[in-house]
Amino acid sequence: MINLTPWLQAPAWHIAFSGGLDSTVLLHLLADYARTHPAPPLRAIHIHHGLQPAADAWPAHCELVCANLGVELRVIHVQVAPGASLEQAARDARYAAFTNVVGPGEVLFTGQHRDDQAETLLFRLLRGAGLRGLTAMPAQRPLGQGSLARPLLAIARQQLHAYAQAQGLTWIEDPTNSDTAFARNYLRGEVFPVLQQRWPQASQNLARCAAHLGEAQGLLDEVAQADLAKAEEGAAAAWVGLDSLALAVLAALSPARQRNALQYWLSHRTRLPDARHWAGWADLRDAAADAQPTWRLADGRLLRSNGRIWWLSGDWLQAPQGEFAWADSACELALPGNGSVRLTASKPLAGLTVRYRQGGEVLELAGRGRRDLKRLLNELQVPPFVRSRLPLLYQGERLLAVANLPALGQADCQLHWQLPTNAQGLS
Known part of the structure; x- marks a missing residue:
């Protein structure tokens, strides 16, 4: 029924096992394959959202199914964040758990099928989604350190149901699946039966349409990659941990x-804004040269500085605080929420601290005398959002060096800053 060849070299297989029809059939197929062919070790993952009393009994059912198939099961309890969309919040919590479990090169199988593909397309059409939102669910995509695979996408729900009955499988019927207050349930229970009475191939044709749209989006992605390659040139070497684009290249x-270029670039970093919020890009692009506009997005923000736009997320959304004594400068010093620093110096130094800017700092430079740090940072075109978190090295009350700026340090003393590792929030 399914082709598993593309994933045979993975270190391990995982399956998202809800206990429902789709994942039960997929688990049965994977376990059967693993019994009769060389295959990676197979483990099942059941996510308990805790959203309804009936769900408390589902882990026991899943444990029984997995025990009968000889498959290891892991039950993970998640907290669903409150918000406008319970479905989206539950999905976010579920996939965050999956991401934490899947190791390098490993595969997580999920049970989406052809009818899901068709329902997704129609649902997004009704919400007014753009081309990227209308594209087909891919058969495989990255997930954390591994990948997510959907081997049932070419198979109809009716085929899965027939297989389950023929094999004598049992599965959970989620009572919320019949609640048409949820948009997808309404489409599945009320709309699609009517469509299929008039057009029996509706699900198949809609799924094929989604695939065509996906091909068109692939061409646009190639255009975006070419445009972005030019815009990514010229990034400041001192801030290589931060992603940025040349504004003039984009504006041309x-x-x-x-x-198109920004949607592609942002899609790897944040949930994309809808059409109403793209005015934020125009405001950022068209602001006066001396302005510091910000476009706030779901998982971070875009800022403009020195002719470039910069993506900030994670630790970069909070200004670091504190003063840190550096007892042993031969060792790396971790800075809470701000990466770490290390020192290269011609001789051991004592009485060192690392601080952040408060204003009025002065640095003594060979051949230039005492200079105001603010002016020096202006000369080097250090982005304003970097300045507040630049580690400064002091000996007593004397400023010795500014991180990652060799020109702003004593000749025999340089401070090297490893920027926060979660700055990009890549998705």
């Missing part, structure tokens, strides 16, 4: 190509 493109 047509408005449609600007949005």
Whole structure:
């Protein structure tokens, strides 16, 4: 029924096992394959959202199914964040758990099928999604250190149901699946039966349409990659841990190509804004040269500085605080929420501390005398959002060096800063 060849070299297989029809059939197929062919070790993951009393009995059912198939099961309890969309919040919590479990090169199998593909397309059409939102769910995509695979996408729900009955499988019927207050349930229970009475191939044709849209999006992604390659040139070497794009390169493109390039770039970093919020890009792009505009997005923000736009997320959304004594400068010093620093010096130094800017700092430079740090940072075009978190090395009350700026340090003393590792929030 399914082709598992693309994933045979993975170190391990995981399956998202809810206990419902789709994942039960997929688990049965994977376990059967693993019994009769060389295959990676197979483990099941059941996510308990705790959203309804009936769900408390589901882990026991899943444990029984997995025990009968000889498959290890891991039950993970998650907290679903409150918000406008319970479905989206539950999905976010579920996939965050999956990401934590899947190791390097490992595969997580999920049970989405052809009808899911069709329902997703229609659901997004009704919400007014753009081309990227209308593209087909891919058969495989990255997930954390591994990947997510959907081997049932070419198979109809009716085929899965027939297989389950023929094999004598038992599965959970989630009572919320019949609650048409949820948009997807309404489409599945009320809309699609009517469509299929008039057009029996509706699900198959919609799924094929989604695949065509996915191919068109792939071509636009190639255009975006070419545009971004030019815009990514010229990034400041001292801040290589931060992603940025040359504003002039983007502004020279047509408005449609600007949005296309940014959608591709942002899709790896944050949930994309809807059409109403793209005015934030125009405000950022068209602001006065001396302005410092910010475009706030779901998982971070874009800022403009020195002719570039910069993506900030994670620790970069909070200004670091504190003063840190450095007892042993031969060792790396961790800075809470701000990466770490290490020192290279011609001789051992004592009485060192690392601080952040408060204003009015003065640095003594060979051949230039005492200079105001603010002016020096202006000369080097250090972005304003970097300045507040730049580690400064002091000996007593004397400023010795500014991190990652060799020109702002004593000749025999340089401070090297490893920027926060979660700055990008890549998705």
